[in-house]
Amino acid sequence: MSDKVTNILLVGVGGQGILLAAEVLSETFLLAGYDVKKSEIHGMSQRGGSVVSHVRYGKEVFSPIVPEGEGDLLFGFELMESYRCLGLLRPGATVVVNDLCIAPPAVLMGHEAYPENLEAKIAERFPDLILVDGQKVAIEAGNARTANTVLLGAVSKRLNIEEKYWLEAIERMVPKKALEVNLKAFAAGRALA
Amino acid sequence: MKEILSGNEAIARGAYEAGVKVACAYPGTPSTEILENIVKFPEVNSSWATNEKVALEVGIGASFGGARSIVTMKHVGVNVAADPLFTLSYTGVGANGGLVLVTADDPELHSSQNEQDNRNYAKFAKVPMLEPSDSQECLDFTKLAFEISERYDTPVFLRTTTRISHSKSVVELGERVTGLPEPKLVKDPAKYVMLPGNARGRHYVVEERTVQLSQDGCSMPLNRSELRDRKIGVITAGVSYQYVREVLPEASVLKLGMVHPLPHQLIRDFAAQVETLYVVEELDPFIEEQVKAMGIKVIGKEILPICGELTPGRLRRSFGLPEEEETQVEKLPGRPPNMCPGCPHRGVFFTLNKLRAYVSGDIGCYTLGFMPPLSAMDTCICMGASIGMATGAVKVLPPEERKKVVAVIGDSTFLHTGVNGLMDMVYNQGAATVIILDNRITAMTGRQDNPASGHTLMNQPSEAIDLPLLCKAIGVKNVRTINPLDLAECEKVIREEMERPETSVIITDKPCVLIKRDGVFEPGAVLEVHSENCTGCRACLKIGCPAIEWVPSSGKRGQAHIDPLLCNGCDVCSQLCKFSAIQEAKK
Numbered sequence: 001m002s003d004k005v006t007n008i009l010l011v012g013v014g015g016q017g018i019l020l021a022a023e024v025l026s027e028t029f030l031l032a033g034y035d036v037k038k039s040e041i042h043g044m045s046q047r048g049g050s051v052v053s054h055v056r057y058g059k060e061v062f063s064p065i066v067p068e069g070e071g072d073l074l075f076g077f078e079l080m081e082s083y084r085c086l087g088l089l090r091p092g093a094t095v096v097v098n099d100l101c102i103a104p105p106a107v108l109m110g111h112e113a114y115p116e117n118l119e120a121k122i123a124e125r126f127p128d129l130i131l132v133d134g135q136k137v138a139i140e141a142g143n144a145r146t147a148n149t150v151l152l153g154a155v156s157k158r159l160n161i162e163e164k165y166w167l168e169a170i171e172r173m174v175p176k177k178a179l180e181v182n183l184k185a186f187a188a189g190r191a192l193a
Numbered sequence: 194m195k196e197i198l199s200g201n202e203a204i205a206r207g208a209y210e211a212g213v214k215v216a217c218a219y220p221g222t223p224s225t226e227i228l229e230n231i232v233k234f235p236e237v238n239s240s241w242a243t244n245e246k247v248a249l250e251v252g253i254g255a256s257f258g259g260a261r262s263i264v265t266m267k268h269v270g271v272n273v274a275a276d277p278l279f280t281l282s283y284t285g286v287g288a289n290g291g292l293v294l295v296t297a298d299d300p301e302l303h304s305s306q307n308e309q310d311n312r313n314y315a316k317f318a319k320v321p322m323l324e325p326s327d328s329q330e331c332l333d334f335t336k337l338a339f340e341i342s343e344r345y346d347t348p349v350f351l352r353t354t355t356r357i358s359h360s361k362s363v364v365e366l367g368e369r370v371t372g373l374p375e376p377k378l379v380k381d382p383a384k385y386v387m388l389p390g391n392a393r394g395r396h397y398v399v400e401e402r403t404v405q406l407s408q409d410g411c412s413m414p415l416n417r418s419e420l421r422d423r424k425i426g427v428i429t430a431g432v433s434y435q436y437v438r439e440v441l442p443e444a445s446v447l448k449l450g451m452v453h454p455l456p457h458q459l460i461r462d463f464a465a466q467v468e469t470l471y472v473v474e475e476l477d478p479f480i481e482e483q484v485k486a487m488g489i490k491v492i493g494k495e496i497l498p499i500c501g502e503l504t505p506g507r508l509r510r511s512f513g514l515p516e517e518e519e520t521q522v523e524k525l526p527g528r529p530p531n532m533c534p535g536c537p538h539r540g541v542f543f544t545l546n547k548l549r550a551y552v553s554g555d556i557g558c559y560t561l562g563f564m565p566p567l568s569a570m571d572t573c574i575c576m577g578a579s580i581g582m583a584t585g586a587v588k589v590l591p592p593e594e595r596k597k598v599v600a601v602i603g604d605s606t607f608l609h610t611g612v613n614g615l616m617d618m619v620y621n622q623g624a625a626t627v628i629i630l631d632n633r634i635t636a637m638t639g640r641q642d643n644p645a646s647g648h649t650l651m652n653q654p655s656e657a658i659d660l661p662l663l664c665k666a667i668g669v670k671n672v673r674t675i676n677p678l679d680l681a682e683c684e685k686v687i688r689e690e691m692e693r694p695e696t697s698v699i700i701t702d703k704p705c706v707l708i709k710r711d712g713v714f715e716p717g718a719v720l721e722v723h724s725e726n727c728t729g730c731r732a733c734l735k736i737g738c739p740a741i742e743w744v745p746s747s748g749k750r751g752q753a754h755i756d757p758l759l760c761n762g763c764d765v766c767s768q769l770c771k772f773s774a775i776q777e778a779k780k
Contacts, residue, residue, distance in 0.1 A: 013528065014530070026197050026361060027197065030195070030197055030363060035362075035363060036197055036361075036362065036363060037327075037360060037361065037362045038197070038360060038361040038362075039356060039359065039360035039361070040359060041303045041304070041355065041359065042222060042223065042226075042304075042359055042639075047530030047531055047532070047533065047558070047561065048528070048530055048531045048533075048739055049528055049529055049530035049531075050528045061362075062435040062436070062438040062439040063435045063436050063438075063439040063504075063505050064327075064356055064360035064361075064362065064432070064435065065356065065360075065504060065505070067439060067440075067504070067505035067506055067509075068504060068505065068506030068516075068517075068519070069506065069516065069517035069518075069519055070505075070517070080525055080526070080528075081528070083522055083525065084522065084525050086520045086522055087519045087520050087521065087522065089520060090517060091517070091520075103742055104526045104527065104528040104529075105528075105529065105531055105564075105737060105739065106526045106527065107526055107742075107743075108734075108739065108741065108742045108743060109566065109734045109737065109743055110731070110734065110743030110745060110751065112526040113526075114526070115523075115525060115526075121522075125520055
């Protein structure tokens with residue numbers, strides 16, 4: 001086991017299920033025998049605001065938040081929020097991002113425009129970019145509501161953790177009746193990265 | 194057994210393991226989840242109090258009755274609970290009735306109106322304070338706090354910050370302690386009746402206790418000296434300890450688990466062993482000033498920020514360490530929090546904006562009425578302040594200005610401390626309008642029940658306070674209930690009451706859309722925009738509903754679109770449309 005701590009940032013919009021995804025990541029790393037810390041801000045962010053969750057794992061983790069400029073992997077649930085957080089990443093970091101745009105209030109009201117070409121702008125700075133149409137792949141895999149699990153599958157491929165721990169964590173965290181569709185969605189996501 | 198727990202979950206677990214019998218709180222970010230987790234243990238009587246002062250008094254009663262009790266609140270909640278706290282310090286706790294008061298501070302103001310450093314309360318009230326730096330310590334220190342409370346006959350503070358409360362880390366669980374003595378009544382007036390004659394003597398006890406704790410703290414394992422490279426020595430506590438270990442892995446560290454009273458001899462010994470001594474702490478120079486007062490040379494706020502929370506990057510910068518060049522991105526549209534689609538507050542704030550009211554605001558989801566396009570809040574100070582401040586404003590304003598003053602307050606905040614303000618307004622004949630936004634829940638902190646919702650924290654049915662009757666009982670002659678989703682009714686009633694030269698109360702009667710309990714919130718029919726009728730006038734955008742999107746490419750000059758997955762069918766937008774373009778969606 002290497003001493004180096006791996007830093008993951010999960011970003012998106014309140015209500016997208018980011019906190020639950022961060023729970024699954026943390027559980028996986030615990031099962032794989034690592035020390036884990038996870039941090040996020042509740043409260044106001046639940047009302048449709050920006051959400052950032054930090055997950056760190058390694059032999060021994062100190063800070064619960066990812067040191068600025070040391071993020072190894074960005075797990076983005078929405079394009080603009082992912083782009084907004086690029087400053088937290090180290091050069092050469094991996095970006096796995098959902099191909100989804102959610103308009104913030106100023107855009108909904110027609111006062112500002114949603115930024116364009118975000119995929120290209122991210123790829124220019126972070127070439128290891130995996131853009132996943134979570135919703136589309138989830139529908140193909142059988143259930144539109146498993147988009148986050150598809151993304152998780154793609155993320156899992158870029159982290160050096162045995163697949164069995166991911167499956168065990170999903171089994172623990174997902175309700176029984178939704179387990180099968182989630183495992184399918186996870187496999188579909190894994191196949192993408 | 195190992196689990197990943199948040200600081201709040203770990204405190205709840207620690208309280209359970211410590212044999213706590215009573216847990217009481219008023220919700221407040223970042224402390225709320227402590228009680229929401231303690232209530233999962235049926236052995237503990239858990240309850241939401243009407244406010245933090247009452248919560249602490251309930252805890253004191255349980256302690257004097259001989260049971261361990263825990264009381265939790267956010268940092269500003271301690272301001273409300275300060276009155277019993279300072280005298281509780283004198284009485285000490287009941288026999289076998291340890292009392293732990295959790296203060297969850299919020300450096301960076303993630304969800305608060307100020308970033309006060311409540312370590313000052315420990316020194317001010319002369320109450321020991323423990324400060325955990327991860328979830329394992331949250332659990333361990335909670336148990337330890339009860340032992341210290343009973344051994345030294347004192348309430349004990351447990352202080353967290355947002356990054357401790359809401360961060361998760363690995364925790365080893367233990368078992369609940371058994372065999373604690375059964376609660377019983379003990380009469381000891383000299384200790385528990387704080388008349389001057391008794392309290393004078395207790396003050397000496399408090400001062401001796403503090404000196405004793407400062408000495409004993411030098412050998413308590415929760416204060417520990419970690420000697421590594423002697424060039425740099427850092428005194429630190431709480432989450433700052435983690436940042437120090439992250440950024441200065443070679444430095445020697447004196448990690449304080451008890452931040453009040455400070456272990457003076459331990460600090461002197463540590464200072465003597467290192468070349469340059471630093472204190473790394475968030476917010477106030479609380480430890481630093483005391484170390485300086487001991488005559489020890491130390492560097493602190495000369496290099497560290499006093500405002501905001503620390504981060505590894507900020508600490509790095511303070512110590513002049515090299516940093517990675519940050520990837521720059523251009524300014525992006527912000528994504529502030531917003532009221533939910535169908536929120537019953539939206540129409541009220543739209544109306545207040547339209548009537549050009551001066552809105553004396555309060556604390557809750559409705560504080561978001563400040564945000565554009567509603568832009569209808571002029572003040573926000575603390576829980577319950579809206580009503581008293583409205584009373585003060587109308588005392589000084591000329592008659593035409595006076596009419597504009599409207600206080601807005603939620604049901605939970607009204608019952609917290611607002612009702613006292615209303616009694617004062619009526620008693621002193623304040624001519625302002627008060628709107629109680631009764632959505633049947635404490636929404637902002639995540640839907641906690643309150644005395645007006647008819648249910649307790651332990652999910653028992655309870656008598657729901659009748660707000661109109663309460664207002665009438667304290668002497669308000671003009672009490673009107675309105676449907677906040679009916680804009681015409683809102684405007685008519687609010688306008689009439691603003692004109693009235695005496696106290697009036699308007700109560701809205703629609704529930705929070707997030708309430709999950711059956712039969713409380715029922716969504717209306719989903720709406721849609723008929724593009725053949727939509728002229729692109731943008732009237733529907735004036736309420737800032739997240740379900741309504743402006744599509745510039747649609748129609749001649751752009752048109753509105755309603756997201757059917759987000760719409761809760763409140764119908765407020767359709768009342769703004771003069772062209773009947775917003776109608777029930779075809780199924």
